[in-house]
Amino acid sequence: MKKRLILFSLFITQIISAQNYSQYVNPFIGTGGHGHTFPGAIVPFGMVQLSPDTRIDSSWDGCSGYHYSDSVIYGFSHTHLNGTGVSDYGDIMLMPTMGNPSLNNKEYSSKFSHKNEKASAGFYSVKLDKNNIDVRLTTTTRVGYHEYTFNNAGNANIILDLNHRDKLLEGEVRIINDKTIEVFRRSEAWATNQYIYARIEFSKPMKISKKDINGKQENNFFTGTKLALAFSTPVKKGEKIHVKVAISPTTYEGAAKNMLAEGTSNDFESVKVQAxxxxxxELSKIEVTSNDKDKLTIFYTALYHVFTQPNINMDVDGKYRGRDHKLYTANDFGYYSVFSLWDTFRGAHPLMTLIDRKRTADFINTFIKQYEQGGKLPVWELASNETECMIGYHSVSVIADAMAKGITGFDYEKAFQAAKNSAMLDIFGLNAYKQNNYISIDDEHESVSKTVEYAYDDWCIAQMAKILGKKEDYQYFMKRSQSWKNLYNPKNGFMQPRKNGNWYEPFEPREVNNNYTEGNSWHYSYSVQQDVPGLIEAHGGKEKFEQFIDAIFSAPEQTVGREQADITGLMGQYAQGNEPSHHIAYLYNFVDKPQKTEEKIKYILDNFYKNAPDGLIGNEDCGQMSAWYVLSTMGIYSVTPGKPEWETVTPYFDEIKLHLEDGTTRIITKNTSKAELKKLGFENVKPAKDFKYSELTASPVIxxxxxxxxSSKVEITPLNPGDKIYYMTLDEGDANVRKTFKVYKEPFNIYKTTQVSAYAERKGEKSSVTVANFYRRPNHWEITINSSVNPQYTAGGKLALIDGINGSENWRKGEWQGYQGQNLEAIIDMQSPQEITKLSSTYLQDSRAWILMPKKVEYYASMNGKDYILLKTLDNTIDPKDDKVQIKDFATEILPTEARYIKVKAYFFGKLPEWHQGAGGDSYIFIDEISLK
Structure with a gap:
């Protein structure tokens, strides 16, 4: 009997061990290199991310608040972002110290060693060397649990610093009793209006021993925009103090309810086990079998990172803060925050449609509420704020993918209306896109990326319309989804920007510039996920397109143009470290060369994901980098979210068990057929009735x-050979002349400033009208510039400063000249003496982009080009801290002065000061037009 009991116990132990997938999680993966992850305690999709902060600046590699290369901890805060590219969060920071308390972060911070640091799923610990304090952290969804062990006797302090990391707009601390305080923090960073409330409970009485407050102090109530307190008590050697922190996005009452629901335990170990x-x-949804423990660690840590966000962002009673910052209650769904949609629509959300359909519906219900309360679907939402970061309206991809895969639990009709609303706005180049079926440099910066991503999103909306039987909407958005054809240059096969009706030249596909989002033409020339067959046809067939895919992997690895830290993990110009490349290797499947997909995917899995702090080849980006790994190891990837099918590759592991919400289990092995993998999880989805739609006719090039x-010769070329071209010209003398389009037969000359309009026609379908403006020079001056222009900001050459064409506030469209770290000196030669009575030069300020007004501008005159007299000095009057994008004309009238040469000298601001995010860097001068009268 005893022997049987032992055997039974062993059997139970084996079952428990088999379910212990959290043992493989290594939260330090991605905390080094450019992964931007954090190692602290969190439960799946939890509101609390309790983690150490080793960075208090806004450095790129410190976005999560922690970097593995650091050796100092400033404190432990309760909100963090997982692998993003911009610093934010770090709310409600606590730091244990000993002795005489200090509220200076350089003094209360402590050295630490990775030898004394541990992290696992839901747990983090470290020894603070300065005062020999052991810190252990764990958490529930809404409550962070701290355990501080003071290894020396003396005076123990817990520092609460509300000025930690981002800018404090409003701070409050309420002393409820000697063991309980309430905190309110409203702050500004990437998300400009963040609210968080907290209830903090100490395990023993604490007294305020030091204050640093610039506001009111009355009756145990403190407010201000500078607010830090030290709470102190004597401790014996080895004594522990436990702290529980419940947070809420709504009210103090919300934090108190969250504490009652999740913060009543005084057993740290049981909370740790619960986490x-x-x-x-969550991790048991996918079981993988491997003898390689490192591979298991990489896989389950990747899944862990996928499940780290979005974060639940409502109280236990369902109350949440809406996009309008009013309070609402979610009665039948979970309300979430942190939607990095430009990244996660590609892999993370498709993975969730497979293993968490209920939570996918909750995400979409959150989208719908944000549309209802904030006017549009989220783009990159954070803490009930729209950051407007990145491009596209990729919420519609998540919605369309869910609808196509039969996920229910949200209102399809409302979701469609919200999606359509996003596509019909007039922001971020959409107005030009709707009118012209593409965005040019003249319309909006990042024009190529926005055009191709809008086109994919429009295809998603068309799929939603098809499911709902909305024929006209389907036809409209399917036509818009072909807009990529207007930027596809058939001569070179690249997505190339257009400017003033023509292709933008010079063109180098490796160049990173303001025409692309975090990338170059190599990365975006494959971004036609919605119509890969159409892209193959445009290239001339499968063989030629295969060669084009080969080319990105064999191209030189160096990029040119602007330095872009996000472009990492290069194989040729393919960049695994950034999202636009993530589907490209799978495109070999479309040209009947799956073996090439196999080769590339296996190389990436083997080489770009490691069990080490620098184990991610690029930013984690809220789970996308890891979702790519999870899906690819399973042998699947969603090249086109919105289609209920996967592209396939041989599974990476020997066996994978997929436990779905309907209670079924799917087993994947290396022998699983491609057909089974292709429909995995969506075998029973019925396709919606299809409708016919019109092919888009591409707009001609002028x-x-x-x-x-x-004079200038005008040539008009159709992008599709054989299209018929119609054109019309309007010059300066045609203001009251009615003109009509006529057939274009051959190039023609213009002799005045002229606008040329043209469209193409094929099989009765007309393209949008291309409009180009050509200018006869307003003068025949020469200009010499004795400064070095930044190659990214040339505005087309030195004549741009005297061409009579003025740039707009959107300097990223390329109409301004930029000079960094130097004064600007330009000399205009009017060719003969002229009488001058007015001088002006125009500058731009965008302080967040390091572009500041010159300190002063000087105007000089000369007859011989050697001897100059100072005519006027104009001082700048615009505050460098004013971060509004603005233009200032440094204009002055002078007494009539005869001169042949005019010198303009603008003095750059200098090094960026301490208050600036780029402190220590060189500021820019941006100038556009110099005019003389």
Whole structure:
């Protein structure tokens, strides 16, 4: 009997061990290199991310608040972002110290060693060397648990610093009793209006021993925009103090309810076990078999990172803060925050449609509420704020993918209306896109990326319309989804920007510039996920497109143009470290070369994901980098979210068990057929009835000299050979002349400032109208610039400063000249003496982009080009801290002065000061037009 009991116990132990997937999680993966992850305690999708902060600046590699290369901890805060590219969060920071308390972060911070640091799923611990304090952290969804062990006797302090990391707009601390305080923090960073409330409970009485407050102090109530307190008590050697922190996005009452629901335990170990169990439950949705423990660690840490966000962002009673910052109650769904949609629509959300359909519906219900309360679907939402970071309206991809895969639990009709609303706005180049079926440099910066991503999103909306039987909407958005054809240059096969009706030249596909989002033409020339067959046809067939895919992997690895830290993990110009490349290797499947997909995917899995702090080849980006790994190891990837199918590759592991919400289990092995993998999880989805739609006719290209002396030849070319071209010209004398389009037969000359309009026609379908403006020079001056222009900001050459064409506030469109770290000196030669009575030069300020007004501008005159007299000095009057994008004309009238040469000297601001995010860097001068009268 005893022997049987032992055997039974062993059997139970084996079952428990088999379910312990959290043992493989290594939260330090991604905390080094450019991964931007954090190692602290969190439960799946938890509101609390309790983690150490080793960075208090806004450095790129310190976005999560922690970097593995650091050796100093400033404190432990309760909100963090997982692998993003911009610093934010770090709310409600506590730091234990000993002795005489200090509220200076350089003094209360402590050295630490990685030898004394541990992290696992739901748990983090470290020794603070300065005062020999052991810190252990764990958490529930809404309550962070701290355990501080003071290894020396003396005076123990717990520092609460509300000025930690981002800018404090409003701070409050309420002393409820000697063991309980309430905290309110409203702050500004990437998300400009963040609210968080907290209830903090100490395990023993604490007294305020030091204050640093610039506001009111009355009756145990403190407010201000500078607010830090030290709470102190004597401790014996080895004594522990436990602290529980409940947070809420709504009110003090919300924090108190959250504490009652999740913060009543005084057993740190049981909460730690509960957190690990929560992770085991989520991680057990996918069981992988491998003898390689490192691979298991990489896989389950990747899944852990996928489940780190979005974060639940409502109280236990369902109350949440809406996008309008009013309070609402979610009665039948979970309300979430942190939607990095430009990244996660590609892999993380498709993975969730497979293993968490209920939570996918909750995400979409959150989207709908944000549309209702904030006017549009989220783009990059954080803490009930829209950051407007990145491009596209990729919420619609998540919605369309869910609808196509039969996920229910949200209102399809409302979701469609919200999606359509996003597509019909007039922001971020959408107005030009709707009118012209593409965005040019003249319309909006990042024009190529926005065009191709809008086109994919429009295809998603069309799929939603098809499911709902909305024929006209389907046809409209399917036509818009072909807009990529207007930026596809058939001569080179690249997505190339257009400017003033023509292709933008010079063109180098490796160049990183303001025409692309975090990338270059190599990365975006494959971004036609919605119509890969159409892209193959445009290239001339499968063989030629295969060669084009080969080319990105064999191209030189170096990029040119702007330095872009996000472009990492290069194989040729393919960049695994950034999202636009993530589907490209799978495109070999479309040209019947799956073996090439196999080769590339296996190389990436083997080489770009490691069990080490620098184990991610690029930013984690809220789970996308890891979702790519999870899906690819399973043998699947969603090239086109919105289609209920996967692209396939041979599974990486020997066996994978997929436990779905309907209670079924799917087993994947290396022998699982491609057909089974292709429909995995969506075998029973019925396709919606299809509708016919019109092919988009691409707009013609108009080529001529934008600025000419006496005449210029105009040539109009269709992008599709054989299209018929119609054109019309309007020059300066045609203001009251009615003109009509006529057939274009051959190039023609223009002799005045002229606008040329043209469209193409094929099989009765007309393209949008291409409009180009060509200018006869307003003068025949020469200009010499004795400064070095930044190659990214040339505005087309030195004549741009005297061409009579003014740039707009959107300097990223390329109409301004930029000079960094130097004064600007320009000399205009009017060719003969002229009488001058007025001088002006125009500058731009965008302080967040390091562009500041010159300190002063000087104007000089000369007859011989050697001897100059100072005519006027104009001082700048715009505050460098004013972060509004603005233009200032440094204009002055002078007494009539005869001169042939005019010198303009603008003095750059200098090094960026301490208050600036780029402190220590060189500021820019941006100038556009110099005019003389």
């Amino acid at each position: 690990a169990n929560a992770w085991d439950k 080529a001529a000299d934008r600025l000419f002396d006496f």
